[in-house]
Amino acid sequence: MSNATLTLSPPESEVKPTTPLDGHDPTMLISMRNIWKTYQMGTESVHALHGVSFDIPRGEYIAIIGPSGSGKSTLMNLIGCLDTPTQGEYWLNGKNVSEMDDDELARIRNQEVGFVFQTFNLLARATALHNVELPLIYGGIGASQRHEMAKKALSAVELTDRMMHRPNELSGGQRQRVAIARALVNHPSILLADEPTGALDSHTSMEIMDLFERLHSEGNTIIVVTHEHDIAARAHRVVSIRDGLIEKDERIK
Amino acid sequence: MQRGGDDEGQPQRFSYARADLPARITSLSLFRLAAVWESFRVAIASLRANKLRTGLTLIGIIVGVTAVIAVVTIINGLNETVAQTFSSQGSTVFTISKSPQIITSREDFIKFNRRKDVTHEDAEAISRLCPACWRVGIAANAIETVKYANQKAENVRIRGVEPITMFDIDGVEIDTGRIWTESESDSGREICVIGPDMLKNLFSDAPADQAIGKDIRIDGRPYQVLGVLEPLGSIFGFSRDNVVYIPYSTYQRVYGARRSLVVFIQVPAAEQLEAAQDQVRTIMRNRRGRALDDPNDEGFALETQDVFLNLYSSATSNIYYVTLGVASVSLLVGGIVVMNIMLVSVTERTKEIGIRKAIGARRKDILSQFLIEAVVVTALGGAIGVGTGFGLAYLISALIGFPLLISVMSAVLGVGISSFVGIISGLWPAWRAAKLDPIEALRAE
Numbered sequence: 020m021s022n023a024t025l026t027l028s029p030p031e032s033e034v035k036p037t038t039p040l041d042g043h044d045p046t047m048l049i050s051m052r053n054i055w056k057t058y059q060m061g062t063e064s065v066h067a068l069h070g071v072s073f074d075i076p077r078g079e080y081i082a083i084i085g086p087s088g089s090g091k092s093t094l095m096n097l098i099g100c101l102d103t104p105t106q107g108e109y110w111l112n113g114k115n116v117s118e119m120d121d122d123e124l125a126r127i128r129n130q131e132v133g134f135v136f137q138t139f140n141l142l143a144r145a146t147a148l149h150n151v152e153l154p155l156i157y158g159g160i161g162a163s164q165r166h167e168m169a170k171k172a173l174s175a176v177e178l179t180d181r182m183m184h185r186p187n188e189l190s191g192g193q194r195q196r197v198a199i200a201r202a203l204v205n206h207p208s209i210l211l212a213d214e215p216t217g218a219l220d221s222h223t224s225m226e227i228m229d230l231f232e233r234l235h236s237e238g239n240t241i242i243v244v245t246h247e248h249d250i251a252a253r254a255h256r257v258v259s260i261r262d263g264l265i266e267k268d269e270r271i272k
Numbered sequence: 273m274q275r276g277g278d279d280e281g282q283p284q285r286f287s288y289a290r291a292d293l294p295a296r297i298t299s300l301s302l303f304r305l306a307a308v309w310e311s312f313r314v315a316i317a318s319l320r321a322n323k324l325r326t327g328l329t330l331i332g333i334i335v336g337v338t339a340v341i342a343v344v345t346i347i348n349g350l351n352e353t354v355a356q357t358f359s360s361q362g363s364t365v366f367t368i369s370k371s372p373q374i375i376t377s378r379e380d381f382i383k384f385n386r387r388k389d390v391t392h393e394d395a396e397a398i399s400r401l402c403p404a405c406w407r408v409g410i411a412a413n414a415i416e417t418v419k420y421a422n423q424k425a426e427n428v429r430i431r432g433v434e435p436i437t438m439f440d441i442d443g444v445e446i447d448t449g450r451i452w453t454e455s456e457s458d459s460g461r462e463i464c465v466i467g468p469d470m471l472k473n474l475f476s477d478a479p480a481d482q483a484i485g486k487d488i489r490i491d492g493r494p495y496q497v498l499g500v501l502e503p504l505g506s507i508f509g510f511s512r513d514n515v516v517y518i519p520y521s522t523y524q525r526v527y528g529a530r531r532s533l534v535v536f537i538q539v540p541a542a543e544q545l546e547a548a549q550d551q552v553r554t555i556m557r558n559r560r561g562r563a564l565d566d567p568n569d570e571g572f573a574l575e576t577q578d579v580f581l582n583l584y585s586s587a588t589s590n591i592y593y594v595t596l597g598v599a600s601v602s603l604l605v606g607g608i609v610v611m612n613i614m615l616v617s618v619t620e621r622t623k624e625i626g627i628r629k630a631i632g633a634r635r636k637d638i639l640s641q642f643l644i645e646a647v648v649v650t651a652l653g654g655a656i657g658v659g660t661g662f663g664l665a666y667l668i669s670a671l672i673g674f675p676l677l678i679s680v681m682s683a684v685l686g687v688g689i690s691s692f693v694g695i696i697s698g699l700w701p702a703w704r705a706a707k708l709d710p711i712e713a714l715r716a717e
Contacts (some may be wrong), residue, residue: 099708101630122634129632140627140714144317157632165306198390201631 028068028070048240049098049210051077054107054117055265067093068263070106080235081245082251084126085260087146092213094260097242099134099211112208129158133202135212139194141186147173147197148182154205172200176230176233199230203239210234212243221253222254228253290534307637308644315645318617319587319652326649328536329613333693335662336599337686341661342668344682346386347588349665349674350445354584360450363440363542363577366549368394368556370532372573375585389532393503398535399553404548407538409438409518414527418474418516425473428696429515430490432523435514439465439517439534448480449499457519464488466513468503490516493526506673587614603689606653612645614701626713637705646698647691654690658683 043050056068067090077160085091096102097109100116103124112131119127134140141150146153151169157234158272160168176196186194195215203208212231216224232253235241243254251257252271259267288322319326371384392410399408414430433439436451452463466483475483480500487494495518504512520533539548553574560571618625625638662678669676 096711099630101714123635125629125634128630134630136714140623140630142624142627144321153310153628155626156306157637159306159635162306197444205632263282 029045043072043108043109044252045113046076046105047110048076048077048079048112049073049096050108050110052108052110054094054104054109055088055095056097056102057105066263068097070107071260071263072107073258073268075209075240078235078238078240079256080231080241080254081256081258082244082254083242083258083260084246084248084251085266086246090263091244091260092247093263095211095213095242098131098209098242100124107244117197125157126166129154130205131208133205133207133210135195135198135202135210135215137214137217139186139191139198139218141194141197141201147200148184148187150197151201151204152188153202157268158205164250167267168204169200173197174203175203175234176200190221190223192226195219195227196230199234203234208240210239210241213240213249214245215243216247224250283554284414289541308640311641311644312648314641315648318621318645319649325613326652327651329609330653330656332351332602332609333690334606336602336606336655337654337690338600338661338664339595339656340689341600341682341686342656342664343591345662345665345676345678346668346674347591348677348679349669350584350588351562352583352677353674356365363539365536365541366545366552366574366576367537368552369573369575370397377413384567385575386567389562390572391533391534394556395533395535396453396553397559398537400556402548402551404539404544404551405537406540406544407437407536409441409536409538410434410533411438411442411521411536412523412527412531412533413466414523416491418470420474420486423474423476423701425470426469427514428490430523431515432520432527433517434520438536445502445504446499446503447502449484449497452498452519455473457521458462460519460521460525461462462493462495462522463519464490465499465501465517466497467501467517469511469512469514470516472502473514488516491526491626492520517614546575558592603693605652606690607693610646610694611697611701612648613649614642614706617645618642618701618705621705622708622713622716625708626710626716629708629710635706638708639702642702643695643698646702647694650690650694650697651687654687655689661686676681 031226036072038136043052048259054068054071055066058067059063065244066215067234071090071094073178083091083094097104098111100111100119101124104117108115110132111127114127114131116124116127128134141147142153143155148166148169151172155168170179170182173179176195176199178193178200181189181193181197185195188199195218199210202212210231215231216227219227228250231243235255241254243250245251254269256271257267258265333401336485366389370387370390371381375384395408395410398405399705402408411431411433413432415427416430418425418428433442434457436457437455439445442600446465447468449465450466452461455461459571466488468480468489469478469482473490475486483500486497488497489495495516501513501515506512517553537548537552539545553570556572557570557575628638628641662683665678666676
């Protein structure tokens with residue numbers, strides 16, 4: 020070993036080199052350049068991502084796939100502005116978010132990113148309507164407009180009749196649709212879904228994937244992070260992550 | 273599916289038509305208002321979801337605020353009573369007596385007991401030799417049972433006074449009838465002026481004029497009622513109207529001259545008080561000087577009403593300090609309990625904090641959410657404490673008999689202080705919540 024750092028990277032020759040790009044592409048919705056993420060584990064540095072670069076244009080439906088430990092979750096956290104890269108540039112909708120502080124990132128998450136989680140992550144004590152309104156509350160939108168927008172978003176996921184129900188009164192598929200409405204309500208730049216069907220049966224999973232397809236056809240940019248190939252196959256472009264690098268980036272539709 | 277214009281039930285299109293987005297409220301205050309209201313809503317919901325925990329959390333705060341409110345209210349009421357009571361005599365009166373009215377030790381009691389009695393002659397000397405003195409009178413008290421027909425009043429203060437200006441010095445006024453004349457007084461006849469309690473207890477609350485001319489019996493002797501006094505009210509539950517005034521000459525004849533009496537001296541205005549006291553002190557020293565066993569003892573006590581007021585205010589200030597101590601300790605303990613519960617609450621709701629952060633809550637949104645929750649708990653405790661404090665004060669005032677003065681100020685203070693405790697004890701837990709990493713927080717179960 021030439022150094023003491025523990026990396027999970029395979030020999031250079033086995034990895035398909037990522038497109039060498041200089042500077043970000045301002046025409047792209049997302050433009051990542053040479054992104055590194057390093058975690059300090061005691062005295063050792065662990066590189067979760069080493070030098071990832073790619074672009075996502077507006078209106079794309081993209082799946083990020085990879086086994087656990089591939090750096091896929093780290094990449095998702097970075098795309099979702101929950102975290103900042105150790106090194107590299109990340110441009111989202113014309114803004115360099117790689118060097119923002121906590122509160123600026125919160126603002127970006129509020130306005131540019133709509134999250135859909137595997138376990139829905141709805142507030143248990145709040146009604147569906149209130150859950151959907153939550154991003155608007157933190158976005159500073161007045162009560163009457165907030166109501167209107169939340170109802171519209173719930174109607175977009177066909178849950179108008181379940182608005183006043185709490186999450187424990189809804190089925191898994193309905194909960195995920197509430198979460199999708201919450202993600203969409205603030206008209207974000209990207210819809211970022213982390214294993215969106217991981218907690219659902221196969222029939223409901225298909226319904227949710229159909230909904231994503233429809234939302235894409237309506238012009239939304241959708242990024243699905245998954246380890247399931249059949250879920251990834253619904254996207255139009257699949258980026259495979261392995262050992263902290265992009266292994267494959269292919270258009271399938 | 274065919275539908276005419278009405279697209280209800282049909283999924284709404286959702287896309288990047290961001291142009292039709294409503295204008296964001298950029299004004300900071302309005303922006304905060306929505307988040308603050310959300311925090312308030314969440315706080316109430318979380319308190320309601322944990323009723324038992326909330327109740328237990330509140331106890332310390334409630335006890336502290338109750339103690340403060342009850343004591344402040346009671347002492348305000350007592351102050352009012354005391355102020356009214358002593359203003360009837362005012363600061364223009366002082367007394368000469370054998371021993372002070374308040375004796376604090378056995379040694380003193382023995383010392384004072386060895387002194388010569390204050391006598392009628394002492395009063396005459398003061399009256400004759402003190403130019404600064406305006407009115408000089410003597411009074412002696414006995415406690416007796418008084419009867420009329422088949423009714424009786426117990427523990428009545430029988431006050432023998434001379435001359436009739438003692439009524440003015442005592443600050444009492446005739447309501448009905450008259451005071452005795454000087455010749456009546458000199459003759460030592462069995463005549464009296466009664467306090468209003470006598471009407472109530474002996475004459476079944478009959479109108480005052482029905483008592484005039486009647487004979488009441490004090491220790492078996494008949495006394496003719498000449499007049500009825502105006503009521504003075506009560507202090508600390510003791511009625512000041514439970515009294516019968518009789519001429520001192522009569523008192524002396526019945527109860528003997530051997531009892532020491534009290535000389536009352538009144539000056540026209542408070543400014544002359546000191547000069548009059550100096551003159552009276554000189555006169556009394558001259559009269560006592562030769563007969564003293566103890567050269568350090570003057571042989572008499574010169575006192576003003578300040579003695580009571582000083583005793584009273586030192587007693588109440590002690591009560592204030594003790595209460596303040598109790599309240600501070602319970603608010604401190606209450607604050608620690610609130611902090612502890614808030615830390616538990618932050619830990620329990622780590623996931624929720626992660627969700628809120630993921631969808632755009634900033635540090636100050638989370639901070640204010642938990643701060644507001646802490647303040648809501650403590651303000652609620654404060655409000656309950658104010659209520660129980662006033663309730664307690666009401667019960668005690670009804671028992672002892674003094675006016676209940678409910679001050680809005682103390683209510684505001686009670687809720688204010690407890691809210692302040694909430695802010696202080698909520699700060700650290702709220703800060704811990706605010707700086708949670710959203711990724712870590714989302715991972716929590």
